[in-house]
Amino acid sequence: MKKKDPQQPADQLPVRTPVRPAKPKWNLQRNWPLHLLVFPAFVLVLIFQYAPLPGxxxxxxxxxxxxxxxxxxxIGLEQFRKIIEIPQARQVIWNTFLISSFKIVFQLLVPFVFALLLNEVRIMVFKRFVQSFVYLPHFLSWVILGGILIDMLSTDGGLINQVLTSLLPIEPIFFLGDGDWFRFTVIVSDVWKDFGFSTIVFLAALAGIDPSLYEASLIDGANRFKQALYITIPGMIPITIVVGTLSLGNILNAGFDxxxxxxxxxxxxxxxxxxTYVYRIGLLSGDYSFGTAVGMFKSIISFVLIVAAYRMAYKFANYRIF
Amino acid sequence: MKTKVWRNHLLLSMSMVLAFGAACSNSGPADPAPVPGSTNNEQEVGEGGISYSAPFADGKYDPPIDMTTVAAVSPSMTFKNGETMENNVHTEWALERFGINLNYLWTSTTQNTAFNTRMRLALSANEKMPDVLAIDDVQLANDLIDSGKFMEVGEMWERYASDAYKQAVNEDPTMWYPFMREDGAYGIPIPEYSWNNDTVLFIRQDWLDNLGLEAPETLDELEAVMDAFVTQDPDGNGQADTYGLALGMRDSLKPAQATASWVFGAYGTIPQQWNLAEDGSLAYGSIQPGAKDALQKLNEWVSKGYIHREAGLHDETKAAELFTSGRAGIIAGPYWMDRTPLKDLMVNVEGASFQAYPVPTGPDGQAGRQGTLNFRGAVLINKDAPHPEAFFVYQNYLFDNFATLQEGSEFEYQFAEGYDYVLVDGEASYDTNDIPGGRVIPQKYTITYEGARIPSSAMEALGWLAEGNEPRNNLERYHSRFSDETRLQVANVNLNSREASMPERFTGAPTRTMKSRGEYLNTQELETFIKIIYGELPIDEFDRFVETWKSSAGDTITEEVNEWYNAVKE
Known part of the structure; x- marks a missing residue:
């Protein structure tokens, strides 16, 4: 054992005080196991995130x-000029922006609503089952799902089109061969695949809401709807802001896989x-510089957006993320 | 106190990480090899200017010399008896036979192009390059040549290569083109079997027989067959659920399997590659007038339902599934498709059978199919290699003996007894059950991937056997063991349509404008073509595409390509 620190009488007090120490100290002596735990991750980040930066x-x-x-x-900014000058650049950037924006919005909205609904379910077994069931698709890779989707969405005997045409008086929809339907399909299938997983985060936030708030509201005569409106939803706002802000960093990643x-x-x-566009270019020419420039271009835009979202969250919601 | 120690540890380990990184970028151990061609080592100059850089007698260096190389280990390479890439029956053989001690600087798997990545890293880290290096990526080979670390090999080739070796490479002198520079050749091409990926048609023979149809020879006849396949219920299940032709157009119009390029070929061009024009220059296939006719034809076929409506979404595998599940009657592809994937057809559909046919001829009687390059990369020799001629000693022997499984040589049956064959009562058996420890293929351990291959030999051997002849030599005897009736029939068709083959003629590294504009043009092209095929764009859009292609860099690329072609042709 280490010798007792006279300035740390916490373990001698009979009750926990809610008051934090005035100045939290950098205390390696007490927290070293935690630091040890984080050390491998730190080294990995150093090697794989920081060491390549000079590149x-x-x-x-x-x-x-x-x-x-x-x-x-x-050659200065030549590579960046190339990005802008590619005849399709505007279209490709716009596609990326559009698809990922929709993905971000729905990846927030759907898990949010789903978590709320799941929270109201009384039967625990059913709740657990649904919760596990909806996040299973998250663990399938797109290589596999891609093949499955092509079959399911086929205009020639595909499951989805068979159901649709038998229910509605329409022609089979060419989901993957028509531009607008393609965007729709990409967004919906992405949300379908991942919303279950994102729901976990929101459910965790729900579990963190102080039960005494619900008890108090019951005494005041709030019904379940009012409880959801005035306690549950406000309780979920902070985590929503965090998730939203972090996902803004992916605004130019519309999901390569x-x-x-x-x-x-x-x-x-x-x-x-x-x-996908850069992938095809890279495959043809093995152009490292161009690939790096594109990556940097994307990172800079993501960085600006994250900083902006962080500021806005602080200003309008008075909420600090980090 | 403790905190400080901890911090020091942290700093120490961080600096170790950095130091490790730095060490990686340094070159390997210093090379103690003697100076090349120094007077001490120079032996007597034999006929044809042959001299050896170390004592050499009876086809063998004595004492043994070191030759460094690197190896790409593919997933198809298996080892037995605890052997490794660095130490196996092949390395022992090289030491025993030639006194060449093969020294692998490093080896890497080919999966996920790891070998190429490793090679590029070696290049950027300025690592010591091996004496001899086989590389099967043309672009990377050119980057390596540009690094200036490798020697001109044309002169050595003339002096040291054996007749058999020269003959094999000279079957197609264009093999040299990708590795040419102004002052000579910098890579020795590694010959591969010819006609390996050239297209043949596979047609459901039982469907033809059910409907009483003849195999098609022209596009028009093919159209009639496809029409019957779609409308006359060839599988007799009472449902209109069959297609004429399986195509996979997702990534390209000329994938190896389920390709559409032969439709263009019937009109005299292969799209998405550089073909030899009548005036001897190179011309881009997709902008030729023939391409327009082919697109019109394909559009017609899609609208008539001969082709699956989702052919534009299908890749090679998906398209092949359409055939093997018994829903499409025709698929085009390389001769080897008869086994994988088309064997599945007989498993999935009872009583099904297919046969190979040559690609059909177009309106003016000509047929065309995408061809195969006759080489698989090249061997580069280090400028500072102490014994550059040692590679020829090694490779000559393989071409003289192994390429033909020369009678009376140690390679009479295959590479090594107990590895890829075993003698049972004086007869060679290639059955993995007969060979103790199972069959492995040591020829894959050689520097040039497959020992030595004479481009025409394999398909010609199969063709000879297909005509019902007895095997004349060991190579044919060997092939007769490995080929069933289907394989021979397909190979024969493949061999007989060699006139129709149109391989890619531009084999150099991508030109300047290709790098900057190529992908833009490709995207435009594929998009326009597929949309025309689907009827989403009118056929006249083709003319507009050709205009755009030419004006937005296509003409420049054509110039660059022909500049390259004229330079290497000589």
Whole structure:
């Protein structure tokens, strides 16, 4: 055992005081197991997130592998100009933005509502079952799901179209071959795949709401609807803001895996996103500098958006995320 | 106190991480090899200017020399008896036979292109390059050549390569083109079997027989067959659920399997590649007038329901499933499709059978199909290799003996007894059950991936056997063991339509404008073509596409491609 610190009498007090110590101290002595736990992650982040950062210099070079970082010629912002100058760039960026915006909104809305509804379910077994069941698709990869979706959405005997045409007086819908339907399909299938998983976060937030609030409201005569309106929803707002802000960082990631496995030349115009486009370019030419420039371009925009969202959350909701 | 120690530890470990990273970028251990061609080692100059950089007698270096290389380990390579890439029956053989001690600087799996990535890393980290290096990615090979670390090999080739080796490569001199520079050749192409991915048609023979149809020879006849396949219920299940043709157009108009390129070929062009024009220059296939006719035809077929409405969504595998599930009557692809995936047809559909037919001819009687390049990458030799001729000693022997399974040589049956064959009562058996420990293929351990292959030999051997002839030599005897009737029939069709083959003629690294504009043009092209095929764009949109293609960099690319072609042709 270590010797007792006279300034830490906490364990001698009979009751826990809600008052925090005035100045939280950097106390490695007491917290070292926690630091030990975080250490591997820290090293990994250092190696895989920070160590490659100097490589960003490639974005400003005409990088040649055999010349390396030091001898490759600098060409300034040429690579970035190339991004903007690609004839399809505007369309591709717009597609990316549109698809991912819808995904972000629905990935917030659907789990939010679903968590609320699930919270009202009384039968525990049913609740648990539904909860596990809806997050299962999250663990399937898009490579597999892509093949399944192509079959399910087929106009020729696909399950979805068979159901639709038998219920409604319509022609089979060409989900993956028509640009607008393609966007719709991508967004819906993405939400379907992942909303169960996001629901877990919201359910955790719900579990964290102080039960005494509900008891108090009961005494005041609030029914379940009023409870949801005045206690549950406000209680979920902070986590919603956190999740929303963090997902803004992905505004230019519209889901490479998914789109790559579902798209085809018929929907290039409305379904091609930055990542798939860069993938095809990269495959053709092995252009490192251009790839780096695109990655940097995306990161900068994401960074600006996250900072903006953080500020706004503080200003309007008076909520600090970090 | 403790805190401080901790911090020091942290700093220490961090700096160790950094130091480790730095060490990685340094070159390996210093090379103690003697100076190449130094007077001490220079032996007497034999006929044809052959000289050896180390004492050499009876086809063998004595004492043994070191030759460094690297190896790409593919998932199809298996080892037995605890052998490894660095130490196996092949490395022992090289040491025993030639006194060449193969020294692997590193090996890497080919999965997820890990080998190429490793190679690129070695290049950017300025690592020591191996003496001899086989590389099957043309772009990477060109990057390596551009690094200036490898020597001109044309001159050595002339002096050291054996006749059999020269003959194999000279079957197709265009093999050299990707590795040419102004002052000579910088890579020795690795010959591969010819006609490996060239297209043949697979047609449901039972459907033809059910409907009393003849196999089609022209596009018009093919159209009649497809019409019958769609409208006359060839599988007799009373439902109109069959298609004429399975195509996979998701990624390209000329994938290897389920390709549509032969429809273009019937009109004299192969899309999405550079073809040889009549004036001897290279011309881009997709912008030729023939492409317009082909698109019109495909559009017609889609609208008549000969082709699945989702062919634009299907990749090769999905399209093949349409055939193997018994719903499509025709699929085009390489001869090897007879086994994987088309064998599944007989499992899925009782009584089904298929046969191979040549691709049909177009209105002016010509047929065309996408071809295969006759090489798989190249061998590069390090500028500073102490014994550059050692590679020829090694490779000549393989071409002289192994490529033909030369009678009376140690490779009479295959590479090594107890590995890829075993002698049972004086007869070679290739059955994995006969071979103690199972069958492994040591030829895959060789530097050039498959030992030595003479491009025409495999398909010609199969063709000879297909005509009912007795095997004349060991190679044919070997193939006769491995080929069933279907394989021989398909191979024969494949061999007989070699006139129709149109391989990609531009084999160099992507040109400047290709890099900057190529993908834009490709995307435009695929999108426009598929939409025309689907009837979403009128056929005249093709002319507009050609205009745009030419004006937005296509013409420049054509110039660059022909510049390259003229330079390497000589």
């Amino acid at each position: 960003l210099i490639m974005a400003f070079q005409e990088f040649k592998p055999w010349l390396g970082y030091f001898d490759s010629p600098f 998914q789109i790559f496995n579902l798209y085809n030349p018929l929907v290039y115009q409305k379904g091609d996103i930055i990542d």
